[in-house]
Amino acid sequence: MEPAVHDPEDASQWSEGTGDEPLAELSAIVDLLRRRCAVDFSGYKTTTLSRRVRHRMIQGEAADGAAYLQRLGDDEAERHALCSDLLIHVTEFFRDPAVFARLADEVLPDLLRGRDPSDDLRIWSAGCASGEEAYTLAMLALDVAGRMGYPGNVKVFATDIAGDVLEQASLLRRYFVRDPLGGVRVDTTLRRHVVFARHNLLNDPPFTRIDLVVCRNLLIYLQPQAQIKALSQLHFALKPHGVLLLGASETVGALQAQAFAPMDCSHKLFRKQPVALARLIDVPSLGAQSVPLQPEMALPGVAGQPPEVLEAELLATRERLQEMVLELQASHERLDLGNEELTASNEELQSTNEELKSVNEDLYALNHELESKNAELAELNRDYDQLLDSTEIGIVFLDAALQLRRFSPAVSEFLALRSSDMGRPVREISYRLGQQDAFMAELQRCAGDKARIEREIRLPDGRWVYQRMLPFKDDSSLDGGVVLTWTDISEIKRMQSLAEQLAADRTRLLGILDVLPDGVYIVSQAFDIEYLNPALEREFGPIQGRKCYEYFHGRSSRCDWCKNQEV
Template identity: 30%
Template sequence: MPAGIPFSLASFFRNPQVFQKLEKVVIPEILSEKKMESMIRIWVPGCATGEEPYSLAMLFQEAMERERVHLKLKIFATDISPDAIEKAREGLFSSNIAMDVKPERLNRFFEKKDDKAYKIKNGLREIIVFSVHDITRDAPLVRMDLVSCRNVLIYMNAELQRKVLPVFHYCLNPRGVLVLGTSEGVGDSHDLFDAMDRRNKIFRKKGDDLSHWSQITSFSRREQTAGNGGALRPVERGKSSEAEVPFNRAVLDEALSDLEKSGVIVDEGNNVVYFVGDTSPFLSQPSGKPTLNVIRMAATGIRQRLEQGLAEAKRTMSTVRVGGLNLFQGEPSRKVDIKVTPVKRTQGYFLITFDRSAAGEDRFPVETLPQEGGLSREEELERELRGARQQLQAAIEQFETANEELKSANEELQANNEELQSTNEELESSKEELQSTNEELETANQELQRKNQETADAEDDARNLFAATDVGTLFLDRNLRIKRFTPATTRMFNLIEKDIGRPIGDITTNLSYARFHEDVRNVIENLDKKEVEVENRDGRWLSVRMLPYRSSRNVIDGVVITFTDVTRLKQAEMEAREAQIAAESIMRTIRQPFLVLDNQFRVRSVNKAFCEEFNLTEKETVGRSFFEVQEGRWGMPGLKGGFEKFLGKGDGEKMEHEYPDAGIRMTAYRVESRDGSPIMILLIFDKGLKKS
């Protein structure tokens, strides 16, 4: 296996289909099998920079909330690289993780440090214990519900994989789940795992057969040098893979003959290779590194006599019985009988059976072990030396395990201290930032107060402007509710200050304007303007102008309506119209032909006598130049220049001009129009010289 696995390959929720399977199937099964307040234990060997354990922690947290279960969660994340573990503990990742992590998870489980980094929040970080660990050499963790070792086995050769997979089998609880990388598999260890999902490489632990542990404890030990410089080597374990253990049916036949009792089958090194029945009252795992040594696993009250019985059975190759032993020291009411039997058809294996006795009853009152006096001094010393060596080996293994645990705890404590120091520095920095923020807030508050004052001043200006102007102005919202109005508006509507907020339809009006509400709604809906002149009940005329009310956000938020008094203008228009009608009546009654020209000598009007006299229509004369009428017959040389000089004179002046060939005399009068511009009135007289 290489010294380290590349960090660059690590990412959150790598291979999403695997995490979808975990989220929908595996995790709900694990939660359903746990009792309330119990602990879920997960191991992620080869965790690299921590993306994998953090991803699993998020999934389990979300699943427990969905299922409304309260369980303790602990994730052990290990890696061979100290640099990777250090980076994982820091929990700081680049902003690129946003491509792999959903926004809602980013907001819940991460703190955004700046535009370039995200940091894991403490609540998620405290779930995970990071430690340097070599799965090929160091003692494995135990009692795991899930082991996720993805894309690690591909860096191992086949022999190393065959040794590591049984480690995962041992450390998993019954029905525990193993997750491997998409390019990995269990290989020759298919007898240890059932495939839950072959495509996503998710497996479930198969059975509890621990016969493979002779090789696990063998390869996971290291040579260690004692303080005095002497080399301490582990006791040699017998081979125990299924293909190499020769007892199979022979052993089982002998075990079944004694099935009413609990027992184990051990090899020459006293390592358990097979369990028969429930041995939990007599054998259990000691604290520290896992072991299958039956002496180390034995209860305190039977340990020494069991060791002596095994030694005697090996020496004599015959059955040895030890009866009436206290199961635990100081508990005489719990007694047990032990029988050690060599397996006759398979050399090097022994069947140990345990049979509980009633309180105070001894089924074997005379032990079949030789009495102490029957041994020679040399044999006694040899037996004691052998026992001392085994106890020393057990102590060494316990020390090994404790040392590993202490090392991991020390690394975690050191990391916590560094995190605490970093947190203190961040708090100090946060304090300074908070102080700076307070100063900014104070400045912003002053600016806000200034803006408020400006707004109040603007409100006062608007209020005074509305009061001073004599133009009625009414503001309505989109629902035609009154927002504001000027004092002059009260002449059109019977409004008081308390009417603000009421629908305009509830207010009586003095206008003769039946379509008022319909026109207002059309202006809001069509975003168009509307202008109309209406008369109120007092006989005064008003110009009503409606425009959409556009807010500062460029949103149409109602309508603004102005009411302008145009009574004088209306009267002037009516007077002018009456004068025009009178002038037209006069023109129609005059029997003498005449025309009215503007200062550009265009015909403004003609009377009926002119049209009849010269066989013309108004359409052929009005609006045309006088010198173009009747194909220019009126435009004699010098006449236009005379007209121009004549217009420069004052009112009341007149000029005459004759058309000898036509027998016509024309008399022109200069007058000023209402806008001050000069106009000419031409009268045509027939001298009787010649008919046109």
């Protein structure tokens, strides 16, 4: 009977989700990748697979799923690119420091306490990607072993289904600590403790006699049935009371009740329980070969033994051979130190670094632009402040609530303002040119009716100012407030008074000339008659636009005796 899948902590791990509709051609694509790339994605969540396949379709400008399936069949590079996208390779050194601190402080010391030196400490990093987590586990285990005086061997098996990232992991061993030549190299004492191997957790036989399994952020991409299968594999691999570490969003689900006891739910640590789980093992995908029995090989010490004893011996031998095959398979060709000289590029990390570099460049450009804009704004504000300080016009800016926003020093004659009054309502400021209530009423009418209000005010010392109230709007097209200005117009008023006096004097002079019995006229420099008193007009008639020499003498040009130019 299959166990029910239920976990109150994180139900999303055990559900497919409803974010994306499965791609119609998905099953055909998965089958193609299984046959052509030797990677089986049938246990992965269909929503995740569909989303990532659609992402590749957009990048490749595929018209539809059928066209993309056809391209996968013809394009080997695209098949490998899709496989790389579907296999999420995210890892780093000491990712989630609190988890590794718990391993170093409690879990690893507990596993090593009282351990016989002949009993190796075996750790399995399943889904290791490019190996940073595996090296972190090796460093922690060796450090704890040194502190506890454990002289035995520490072995970290680092496996992943993607061969290219394992090549990067092997290459990483060459670039770890600086050597005298300026390069970066992993210490040989650490290097020999990490074994990289290609391994499919769902299809390949698991390792055995493992003390600690670290399988973080792998189960969340699998379908519920595949998760149960993977957890069964990990359960089989662990020693009695071995420890399982999962990712922050993962759990053992229904297996917690029978196969795994929680040690630390916050850090996703579980201990194996003594129960046998049913396991469905597929044919190994890595091409493990059987060992042929040599017909001429004699088995010493078994002659004359009963069949039951021979059968037991054969069974034990088969188990040891199976373990040897697994060890050889785990080591594969990547244990050869010659692989340290291989140069394989980490395309995903390089792409991420390039993307981060591009983002940094964009941020740098944006920051430079913001600094430039801030400098321009600061300069504009300085110019604006200088303008307000230097102008002799009193200026006050009020917001929509008629509160002070900014004012010039010249306003002190009209409002009792100080620099600390910023933000205060203008009704609390004394108005020095008249009634406060009338002043506030005009301000409210200007702000409410958007009316322009202007008037001239005479100061007690005889000077005149022109008071103007203007409404304005801000950039958001909302009510912005009111601008108050007071301009000294004393000189203008003086000139107006002088002009009025001159006009009155001219009127009196012309009145005198009009009553004289003698003829009087005024001629301009261009010989135009500007004034003619009634005595002359009665004698010579209307001017009708004629020059003086035409009007008085009937000439077509100026008179020879004319003194107009001298005058």
